[in-house]
Amino acid sequence: MRHDEDAPPAHTPAPAEAAPPSPPVRRTARRATGRVTLDDVAREAGVSAITASRALRGTRGVDAALAERVHAAAARLGYVPDPAARALASAHSQHVAVLIPMLSNTLFVELLESVQRTLTPAGYQTLIGVTHYRPDEEEALLRSYLAHRPAGLLVTGFDRTPAAQALIDGSGLPCVHMMETRQAPGVHSVGFSQQAAGRAITEHLLARGRRRIAYVAGQMDPRVMQRAEGWRAALRAAGCHDPALELMDPTPTSMALGGRLFRELMARHPDVDGIFFCNDDLAQGALLAALRMGIAVPQQVAMAGFNDLAGSDQMIPPLTSVRTPRAEVGAQAATLLLGLMRGQQPAQPTVDVGFELVVRQSS
Template identity: 60%
Template sequence: MSTIPKSVRSRATGRTTLSDVARLAGVSPITVSRALRGERAVEASLVARVQAAAQELGYVPDPAARALASRHSAQVVVLVPMLSNALFVDLLEAVQRSLRPAGYQMLMGVTHYDAGEEESLLRELLLHRPAGLLITGLEQNETSRKLIAQSGVPCVHLMEAVQDESVYSVGFSQADAGAEMTRHLLQRGRRHIVFAAAQLDPRTLQRLAGWRRELTRAGLYQAALEWRNPAPSSMALGAEMFDAILQAQPATDAIFFCNDDLAQGALLAALRSGIKVPQQVAIAGFNDLTGSDQMLPALTTVRTPRGEIGSAAAAMLLALINGDDVAVPRLDLGYQLIERSST
């Protein structure tokens, strides 16, 4: 049974209000609001008194009321394509570590690589009057772009570095990373290099473009070397693709998989089939996911800075929310080719 005095509980709903906290602490409601927001102008003794009263009453601030009072909430909308990929989990953890000390919480949406679903999420989540937006990629449809622009909410795009001066972004060049891995395979003497892709999201297709560019320069490009599957990326699919590629094109001497989970599945398939990697066929991946360095042989891949991207994008967004200048509005954090024994 509650021990909170009836005199300090809301008669209308039974929910403890900011005014209830003010009465118990013996201060004004505006002082409670300022104290709980952490404003420096409030004396430490008053802050302690307000916090003690709030704790005793079990007071939880109403985010909707706070949003109406300040014209935006303490929430930041973060849209990612999926949660089954460790890449986006790492990114989200970095974003949260940056936002929470500044007093902001994530309001997350998963788009499933669907522009229509992304538009619906934006419509719904913008009703919460978020303080900012962090959105993966730049493939929004025209309606979503208008929603973002008309909302007036600061927005930073993740995972891609772009030259558009009207867009704030933090990422790296997916196409350049794909090209560098292809050059690595060419330098190792590989001439029949397949690009194997799943999911077929825009960033995967940018890596494909980089691979295609380098093979074309080397005079080795053939359309038949492109293996595309729209199914979600997985180790099982990687194993299936590996077997199918070698059966259809026995001359293949290297396979560049668009994701590490595909490449890990291919390495396991090669091990089961007795195919020697890299002696018979080199295998490369992308993203340097957990376990890639433990494969047999260890997987050559591209290490992407998803944690750093999350932290830097959150910092950029906080600067925009505070009205500060952003020195580098289009931040390219680069990538690193990690050469291991699979190539």
């Protein structure tokens, strides 16, 4: 059923004879009146609005008995503070803007969940921004979120447009960088060395006796490039670095891409005996492709992934990977930010949470 564009909406009431001069009805709620305000709570508790405000916010310097009365009154009336009014008056919301590249990589979902587990109980609300690995989108998100006067910022990595960086710096807001670390004055970060992790997993393949080790990657974001750097360093040190074995594709990673890149690689370089994939989904796809092609893993080609994602332990054979402690990163970054938002000087501005090799049968 469709209404004609110009036809009056079906629910319009017939005009009554002596209708009272009521204001036009809006579809949405009109709580302007209904809302329980701080003044209501203050009146109920027999104190001033300021005292009620201070008691509710837990500001010290309020008589315990009074505070008790205020809390009781608030509970009785079902008072919920208005975040907009609070933000307007104090110039800061209880929002924390969290900028991550992508939600389809479960890595970032786990990071996010961990951040929220720390921030939510502390009374902060996360404003989730997905940049799709695009610097221009990150800049736009930053611009839009900054208008909401967040209390703090959580961002991924260090690579962004100068304008985006200027927005962060100019805001003067506490900001913690996640997933990578960098030592610099006034810079806060929680992560690990992507390059060291890339180097470690490559050295593991070398220790397995492999010499023709390829690096296969998708997405090509900054961290993927840092892992490549680690791969190069390890192979150069071992004297068997071949730039031709570096296969990168800007497409987002997926099992399908992994299968395709693996077939490409083996067609071009049949002598490859080890592969380091920048992300587990690529490796999973390659593992299945190898099974289909009859290429023995690890006998003919050893494989290792990155991030130890769900399902990697279920593969045939189970996949060797690098376990990246994203939950730890999220928790520590949020905790660090919490301290900064309270005006505290952090014990350490940079936290390296490390990484862990998970050696399974694919290598």
